Amino acid sequence: MSEVTRYYTVPLGRAWVAPRYRRAEKAVQVLRQFTKRHMKPSRIVIDPQVSEAIWARGIRNPPRKIRVKMTRDNEGVVTVELAGDEA
Secondary structure: OOOEEEEEEEEOHHHHHOOHHHHHHHHHHHHHHHHHHHHOOOEEEEOHHHHHHHHOOOOOOOOOEEEEEEEEOOOOEEEEEEOOOOO
C-alpha cells in the first residue's frame, strides 16, 4: 500500500449535542470517527496542534468544523495534522 494524503474539512457539529462540559472531548471523538470512516486506518495519530486547535476556546466551545490533512503510511497508520495553505 502506498502513502495516501487527503485534505478534509471535518464537521464537528455533533460535538454540540454533548453536555457543555464535554464538548471538546466529544469533538476529538468525532474527529477519530471521521478518520476511521474515510481513511480505514490501523491506528490514528492526532497531531498536538490539531488537539490544541480544538481546545483553544476551552472545553465548552470547540470549533464547528476544522480543516485537516490526513496521511496514511504503508503500515496503515494515519496521521492527522492541521491543513496549512497547501490545500
